[in-house]
Structure formats: structure tokens, C-alpha cells
Amino acid sequence: MSVRFAYPLRPLVAILAVTMTFVALACGGEEEAAAPAATSAPVATSAPAPATTAPLPQATEAPAAADTSDAAAEPAATAAPAAAATEAPVAAVVADYRDDWINFLKQHKGYKAEWGEPTYGGIIKTADPRPASRFQSTLGYSAFSRWQFAAHNSLLFMDPWGTIRDAPVCDLCESYEISADGLKYTFKLRENVQFHSEGWAKDQGAPGFGTELACEDIKASIEWFANPPPETRASYIKFGNTIMGHLDEATCPDGMSGKTVVLNFSKYRNATIYWLAAGFAVWDKEYREWMDAEYPGVQSTANPEGYMINMGTGPQIPLSADSQTVMKVRKNPNYFIPGAPFADGFDTFAIQDYNTKFAALVTGKIHQAGHGSSGITKAQVKQVQDSYADIIELQIVRYNHISGVRMNNLIPPFDKWEVRWAVQIALDRMDWDDFMTVGDVKMSNPAYYLHIDSGWGKPASEFMKTKGWNPETKDADIAEANALLDGVFGAGVRPKTDQYVIQLLSRREISVWAIDFFKKYLNWEFDVKYVDTYGNIATDCLYTIRAEANPNPNKQVYASDPSDAFWGVHSEWTTSEKCLHTGWKGDGEASADELAKVNGWVEDLDTNLDQAKRLELARKIEAYLVEERSTAAILGVMNVAWPNRWELKGNRYYNLGTYSQQRLHDRLWLNEG
Structure with missing residues (x-):
């Protein structure tokens, strides 16, 4: 059929086809499934039709950028009848x-x-x-x-x-x-x-x-x-x-x-x-x-x-x-x-200059000013709200980019998992959220790892209670992070490593916020180097730590399906640099066996016809990337104007x-x- x-x-x-199985909502407190082995593509006998992979809820209006409800992040619990x-x-x-x-x-x-x-x-x-x-x-x-x-x-x-x-x-x-x-x-x-x-x-x-x-x-x-x-x-x-x-x-x-x-x-x-x-x-x-x-x-x-x-x-x-x-x-x-x-x-x-581009929009020289991660600035969003709402329509979109801090597991000091984990749990996501709010417009939404509009990741009601995300335990998380860093470097000692900052505003804002946060809460200062673009600094893994906003280190760009995201963390499939996909809960580069384990999960997710199983796998991989690989400390989804x-x-x-x-x-x- x-x-x-x-x-x-x-x-x-x-x-x-007979029985198109959709993903059911996951319940809180579920036990983590054992890591499934990679499987070959199933042979179709009575297999459910793969034509519309879950989750595909009924078509609705795209939610507003400020919405972080579970409804924006969860697959619908339905099954299409025969x-x-x-x-x-x-x-x-x-x-x-x-x-x-x-x-x-x-x-x-x-x-x-x-x-x-x-x-x-x-x-x-x-x-x-x-x-x-x-x-x-x-x-x-x-x-x-x-x-x-x-x-x-x-x-x-x-x-x-x-x-x-x-x-x-x-x-x-x-x-x-x-x-x-x-x-x-x-x-x-x-x-x-x-x-x-x-x-x-x-x-x-x-x-x-x-x-x-x-x-x-x-x-x-x-x-x-x-x-x-x-x-x-x-x-x-x-x-x-x-x-x-x-x-x-x-x-x-x-x-x-x-x-x-x-x-x-x-x-x-x-x-x-x-x-x-x-x-x-x-x-x-x-x-x-x-x-x-x-x-x-x-x-x-x-x-x-x-x-x-x-x-x-x-x-x-x-x-x-x-x-x-x-x-x-x-x-x-x-x-x-x-x-x-x-x-x-x-x-x-x-038009590379933000002010020139905005002036062209205001004066009618151009009709539209958005492109990728570089639309208009937060300050210009406020200007539109205050002065130009009668001539300009703000289009706030939860873009496919994820803002955060990238840490290179191939170069000290971030070759140690404890250092990366300290950064992961210390970052104050709600402070970042406030930093990215202008008027009544939010230019960021909290995220755990996967994009919140994917529907396959841990829902906000869960990840906002986890270590590093829970605002109620932030002081304790920062104290634990400092203890981890003291254990690695010595009490109060923090190495002065490079931090590259590029001029593209959407990345520069992350750098500005992160430099201030590290100094204020982790007593950590960096040798800041300003460059026009990351270029081979990123592709050749020459950095120690840098701000970034892009679909990496996963690759979710074109679809809500998690296979569109996690092919980018498969060590043999990815087009990303080595320092984005070889981290693990240990020192330096993950072993071949460790990488093969993750690759197996990704391959199973890619081909498995059991959509409920895929939801388990997606969240298993997501948790691994946050808690063990830890080369990316996620701040939130980038909202663009x-x-x-x-x-x-x-x-x-x-x-x-x-x-x-x-x-x-x-x-x-x-x-x-």
C-alpha cells in the first residue's frame, strides 16, 4: 500500500495508507530508554506509511515569537486513522x-x-x-x-x-x-x-x-x-x-x-x-x-x-x-x-552598514530589510515601535539559528569536560533573555538544544527546571561552576585564553554579554581579539571559546524533523568542523567507540519507523549533547527582525x-x- x-x-x-502513526506526547518523569543500536532501513510489510513523518499537527498560525509554551514545542498526540x-x-x-x-x-x-x-x-x-x-x-x-x-x-x-x-x-x-x-x-x-x-x-x-x-x-x-x-x-x-x-x-x-x-x-x-x-x-x-x-x-x-x-x-x-x-x-x-x-x-x-540599511527602509529606498541573522538591530526595533509603526511592519521570526557559546574540546582549557560543563551550568539564560528583550518584543527564546519549533526536543516545562536553565537555582549553579573551575585550575585561578569577537552584530551581542558575564560571575577574563569574520579560526578549530549564532553544532535548517538536525552531529556525515562533534564526558577527543555510539543513535533516529521511539531517541541525543558532549552552551533561539x-x-x-x-x-x- x-x-x-x-x-x-x-x-x-x-x-x-493503513495507520499513519504520529508521535504521542511524552510524559514527565519517563525513564530514559537504553541506547538503541543502529539499524538498517526496515522492510515494508505492514509498516506505517512514512509519507508525513511526525510531528505534523493541523496547520495553524505560526506562533508569535514570544511564545515559549509547550504547545510550540511538542508533537501533537494523535494517530491518523486508516x-x-x-x-x-x-x-x-x-x-x-x-x-x-x-x-x-x-x-x-x-x-x-x-x-x-x-x-x-x-x-x-x-x-x-x-x-x-x-x-x-x-x-x-x-x-x-x-x-x-x-x-x-x-x-x-x-x-x-x-x-x-x-x-x-x-x-x-x-x-x-x-x-x-x-x-x-x-x-x-x-x-x-x-x-x-x-x-x-x-x-x-x-x-x-x-x-x-x-x-x-x-x-x-x-x-x-x-x-x-x-x-x-x-x-x-x-x-x-x-x-x-x-x-x-x-x-x-x-x-x-x-x-x-x-x-x-x-x-x-x-x-x-x-x-x-x-x-x-x-x-x-x-x-x-x-x-x-x-x-x-x-x-x-x-x-x-x-x-x-x-x-x-x-x-x-x-x-x-x-x-x-x-x-x-x-x-x-x-x-x-x-x-x-x-x-x-x-x-x-x-548594504552592510545597519544604519544605512535602516535609513533606506525608513525613507522608502528599499521595501524590505531582513536577511538571515542580520535584519535590523534591537535599537532599530525600538525605533520602529516608537516612531515608524505607521510605515514599517515588524516581522519577528524565530530563525533557525541558535545563539550560544562554542567551546573547543581539542584545545586547553576546554579540552576538559569539567570546564565545559562549568560554563554550561553557569550561564544565566534568563539574564540573556532580558538582554535580548526590547519593549514588548523578545529577540530570543529559551532553548535547551533543539529549536523550540521543532517539536522533538525537551519541552520548556522540563528544561527550564534543569541545572543551568532553572532561574531558581542559578546562584547554586554558579557556585558549583566556580567549584569545578577551582578544582581544575586552582582556587580563584582562571586562564586568560583567547576569545574572538566578530563584527557581525548578531554574534557581537553574544560576545559582549558573555564577556561581562564571565568576568562578573566566574572571575574569568579573556584576551579579546576582534576580527572581521571567524573564517578559518572556526573551520580549522583554532579558537578556544567564541560566541556563535547558527544552526551548528546540529544542522537543523530545513525541516522540523530531528533527522534534519542530528545528521550534523554524526561524525561521518557532518560537514562541521571536528571540534563541534568530538566532545565527550572526558578529556580531549572522544574515542572511536564513543563516536560510533552516538552515530548509531543518529542512524536509528534517521530510519526508524516507530515515531514514539524516535521521540525517545531525539531526546536522548539532545541530553547527551548538552550534558556530555557540551561543546555548545545554548542561550536560546535567535529571533530576527x-x-x-x-x-x-x-x-x-x-x-x-x-x-x-x-x-x-x-x-x-x-x-x-
């Missing part, structure tokens, strides 16, 4: 987007009435906080990351007006079906989808312009992604191998020009469907071959050709590229969704997802009347 999904919002036949093939009830008034794009959006659960009627025309102007260093995207739609993905579509996508826990929906597919063993994904492609008819490479004789999307294009694109050529950036090659290395091949049962694609996998992995929905670029097969032959590895550079060479089925076509100033895309007149996109194009400016002027409509983001995953290119419009 298989599971079939279709996205046209008309009456459709839904064929559901169902025979039936006609899915769809309200008659719901528009099919291929017939009526505007009414489809207006009836969407995420549509805001105050946006009014969508309008056409205009150039939407956004700001990026740094010049481009390369144009190769891993996954993600790059909604306002220089718009390089606006030239493309993907097989599936996560609805940007929904939540990170919603089920993926079709982009270039009409429907998809997953076999009961999770080894075969069959996609029916949309009809009448054309690749761009114009573009930078057309004058150079590049093939593929104006051709119709076919199976061979999906096959070529996903097989390229799973195993990129050697000219590609090394970390991207390993990333593709890690998350899609289980792809055996893509086949075309109706022929290469047909509309059926089958992805055949060597094993079932829980996060596969979400990785497919995170956005991998679909290229014309012949064009991709021409591109790799004529411009090998060009997208691993910041050369203009790396941007201009993007050619796909997407709503925008690259117009010009200067990585130091402005990148431009313009409307695809042959986009396969009639009535989309609304905007005539997008211009993205590289991605504001826009009120005349920019259709702009909304879900929590946890990266900036690149918000697929908004064909939904944004300007109403400047």
Missing part, C-alpha cells in the same frame, strides 16, 4: 490556483485581510547585509537572498504562509505517491511548464530555452544534487551526498520526455520528503550539461556569471549581477501559473525555516497607492 498526495485544490481522491479511498471534501468556493491565482491566495489560511487585493507591477527592493561570496545554493528558495532561486522551481515546497510542521505540497508536480516501505517516490509532473524563453546564456548558444519540463530534467537535477561534480564547493558536495546519498537513481517509466518521475532510494529516511520540499533547483537537462561543461564550478564563486547563469522554470529571470552592489531579476512572462508573479522584478542591494514597509504585501514567514526557504517570489506585491 502506498500514500498518494495531490495539490490541486479541487475534489480529489486521496488514497491513505481510511479507504474517498473523495476528499473540498469547499466549492476554494479556487484552484492554476485557474484563479488571486482568489486562491485570498482564500489561503495565511492570507491577511489587511493586505487587500493583490496588484501587479513595480520593482520590489530588498537589502542583503553582505556582498555575495558565491551563488551556489544548497537547498532553499532564497526568498530574499539575492533572489538567485527565483529563476527556479522544485518538485515540492513548504508553504510559506503555513508552518514548518505542515506537510509538503507540490510545486512542479501534480501529485506524488510514496511506497509503503518509503523506498520509491513517484511524481506526476505538471503539464505545460516551460523553461525560460530568454536569458543571459541564450546568446551564447546554450540549449534548453523554451523547452517543456520533462522527467529527464528532474532526473538530471536531483542526481546532480545528490552527487555534484568535483568543481563544486566541497562542503556542498558532502551535503548533497549526506542528505541524498541514499538516492539510487531517478527513473522515467514513461520515457525521458514523459511526465512520471520515480525516485528510487536504497533506504528509508524520515526526513527525505522534507529535504525534497526544502527547494532543490530544477534545471533543463541539456542546459545543465552545457553549463557544467562551459562554466564548471562557476556558482561556487561570486563571478557575475554564477548568478546570470540561473535558468529554470521560475517566476523571475536574472537581469544583472554585481555582487558588491545590486543583483536584479525580472518577471518571467511565460511562468506556468497564470496571473503570477505580481512584481515586475526584484532588486537586492548589498525582518521588517518591511507596509506597501509590500504577501510577506509572512514561518518559524524555524531559514531565510532561503520562504518561497515567496510569486506571492509578493506592491500597493503603493
Whole structure:
């Protein structure tokens, strides 16, 4: 038995597998399960359908950034009942987007009435906080990351007006079906989808312009992604191998020009469907071959050709590229969704100075000022609240970045677990929370290790009672931390080690707070060194301690599923530096046996069909990373301010997802009347 999904919002036949098991809520005080051994992918006989891995609650409004309730962090305790093939009830008034794009959006659960009627025309102007260093995207739609993905579509996508826990929906597919063993994904492609008819490479004789999307294009694109050529950036090659290395091949049962694609996998992995929905670029097969032959590895550079060479089925076509100033895309007149996109194009400016960027937003030179971890500052959030609320809409998003302190287990003094643990239990998370609060806006939310919107980690009601997090025992925790440090270094002795501070504000704030905290409560001062970027200081593990805010040391970027997080702590899968994944409850580097133990847990989590078991495993791994590996002392989830002027409509983001995953290119419009 298989599971079939279709996205046209008309009456459709839904064929559901027998028993789709969702994760049940964990009860407090449960005993920790024994460490399971790594297992191979289960053979599908009566296995529950893996198509929508838990937790997937009903689609709801994305919670406000200040919400740290268990509801924002716990999987729903439900089980989907078995169902025979039936006609899915769809309200008659719901528009099919291929017939009526505007009414489809207006009836969407995420549509805001105050946006009014969508309008056409205009150039939407956004700001990026740094010049481009390369144009190769891993996954993600790059909604306002220089718009390089606006030239493309993907097989599936996560609805940007929904939540990170919603089920993926079709982009270039009409429907998809997953076999009961999770080894075969069959996609029916949309009809009448054309690749761009114009573009930078057309004058150079590049093939593929104006051709119709076919199976061979999906096959070529996903097989390229799973195993990129050697000219590609090394970390991207390993990333593709890690998350899609289980792809055996893509086949075309109706022929290469047909509309059926089958992805055949060597094993079932829980996060596969979400990785497919995170956005991998679909290229014309012949064009991709021409591109790799004529411009090998060009997208691993910041050369203009790396941007201009993007050619796909997407709503925008690259117009010009200067990585130091402005990148431009313009409307695809042959986009396969009639009535989309609304905007005539997008211009993205590289504005590194926060004050200059904010001034551009206030004066209407740009429409949107958010990007990644560098939106607007806390002080500017306050300015918007006090003075500019009538012209600027604050968009506070719980980003996928986790703020904290990274400690290098390969270099003294943090090669000793006792020193790392002392820092872990001493840090005052509530003081950090206060430091990151401006007016009634919280720019951080407490977290234990996993992102709180994942739903798989220890809930706030539990972790806020643990050592290091419980505000009621903070004085005792600090006293214990000092005793541990005295035991290692001698009474009152603290080594003056390096602490690197970079200029990026989102990291500098952590450094400023941490330097003050260490001095005040641990009598520990550092030799502070200011650098423009961590660079090889981080990648070559040259630091002793540093502030950081990113998805590391786990890798949760694209999905709520814990497999998207914990592949990054697997010593053989990760693309992270060695000092992030070799810590243990001992001195120096963990043994091969210790690493194999953790790797086994991660592999079991990755493939196990028992979602309740996966919840146990996720929390077991999380506890290990906090209490034993202890190379990252987590302060909280980074909340970012991605504001826009009120005349920019259709702009909304879900929590946890990266900036690149918000697929908004064909939904944004300007109403400047």
C-alpha cells in the first residue's frame, strides 16, 4: 500500500495508507530508554506509511515569537486513522490556483485581510547585509537572498504562509505517491511548464530555452544534487551526498520526455520528503550539461556569471549581477501559473552598514530589510515601535539559528569536560533573555538544544527546571561552576585564553554579554581579539571559546524533523568542523567507540519507523549533547527582525525555516497607492 498526495485544490481522491502513526506526547518523569543500536532501513510489510513523518499537527498560525509554551514545542498526540479511498471534501468556493491565482491566495489560511487585493507591477527592493561570496545554493528558495532561486522551481515546497510542521505540497508536480516501505517516490509532473524563453546564456548558444519540463530534467537535477561534480564547493558536495546519498537513481517509466518521475532510494529516511520540499533547483537537462561543461564550478564563486547563469522554470529571470552592489531579476512572462508573479522584478542591494540599511527602509529606498541573522538591530526595533509603526511592519521570526557559546574540546582549557560543563551550568539564560528583550518584543527564546519549533526536543516545562536553565537555582549553579573551575585550575585561578569577537552584530551581542558575564560571575577574563569574520579560526578549530549564532553544532535548517538536525552531529556525515562533534564526558577527543555510539543513535533516529521511539531517541541525543558532549552552551533561539514597509504585501514567514526557504517570489506585491 502506498500514500498518494495531490495539490490541486479541487475534489480529489486521496488514497491513505493503513495507520499513519504520529508521535504521542511524552510524559514527565519517563525513564530514559537504553541506547538503541543502529539499524538498517526496515522492510515494508505492514509498516506505517512514512509519507508525513511526525510531528505534523493541523496547520495553524505560526506562533508569535514570544511564545515559549509547550504547545510550540511538542508533537501533537494523535494517530491518523486508516481510511479507504474517498473523495476528499473540498469547499466549492476554494479556487484552484492554476485557474484563479488571486482568489486562491485570498482564500489561503495565511492570507491577511489587511493586505487587500493583490496588484501587479513595480520593482520590489530588498537589502542583503553582505556582498555575495558565491551563488551556489544548497537547498532553499532564497526568498530574499539575492533572489538567485527565483529563476527556479522544485518538485515540492513548504508553504510559506503555513508552518514548518505542515506537510509538503507540490510545486512542479501534480501529485506524488510514496511506497509503503518509503523506498520509491513517484511524481506526476505538471503539464505545460516551460523553461525560460530568454536569458543571459541564450546568446551564447546554450540549449534548453523554451523547452517543456520533462522527467529527464528532474532526473538530471536531483542526481546532480545528490552527487555534484568535483568543481563544486566541497562542503556542498558532502551535503548533497549526506542528505541524498541514499538516492539510487531517478527513473522515467514513461520515457525521458514523459511526465512520471520515480525516485528510487536504497533506504528509508524520515526526513527525505522534507529535504525534497526544502527547494532543490530544477534545471533543463541539456542546459545543465552545457553549463557544467562551459562554466564548471562557476556558482561556487561570486563571478557575475554564477548568478546570470540561473535558468529554470521560475517566476523571475536574472537581469544583472554585481555582487558588491545590486543583483536584479525580472518577471518571467511565460511562468506556468497564470496571473503570477505580481512584481515586475526584484532588486537586492548589498548594504552592510545597519544604519544605512535602516535609513533606506525608513525613507522608502528599499521595501524590505531582513536577511538571515542580520535584519535590523534591537535599537532599530525600538525605533520602529516608537516612531515608524505607521510605515514599517515588524516581522519577528524565530530563525533557525541558535545563539550560544562554542567551546573547543581539542584545545586547553576546554579540552576538559569539567570546564565545559562549568560554563554550561553557569550561564544565566534568563539574564540573556532580558538582554535580548526590547519593549514588548523578545529577540530570543529559551532553548535547551533543539529549536523550540521543532517539536522533538525537551519541552520548556522540563528544561527550564534543569541545572543551568532553572532561574531558581542559578546562584547554586554558579557556585558549583566556580567549584569545578577551582578544582581544575586552582582556587580563584582562571586562564586568560583567547576569545574572538566578530563584527557581525548578531554574534557581537553574544560576545559582549558573555564577556561581562564571565568576568562578573566566574572571575574569568579573556584576551579579546576582534576580527572581521571567524573564517578559518572556526573551520580549522583554532579558537578556544567564541560566541556563535547558527544552526551548528546540529544542522537543523530545513525541516522540523530531528533527522534534519542530528545528521550534523554524526561524525561521518557532518560537514562541521571536528571540534563541534568530538566532545565527550572526558578529556580531549572522544574515542572511536564513543563516536560510533552516538552515530548509531543518529542512524536509528534517521530510519526508524516507530515515531514514539524516535521521540525517545531525539531526546536522548539532545541530553547527551548538552550534558556530555557540551561543546555548545545554548542561550536560546535567535529571533530576527525582518521588517518591511507596509506597501509590500504577501510577506509572512514561518518559524524555524531559514531565510532561503520562504518561497515567496510569486506571492509578493506592491500597493503603493
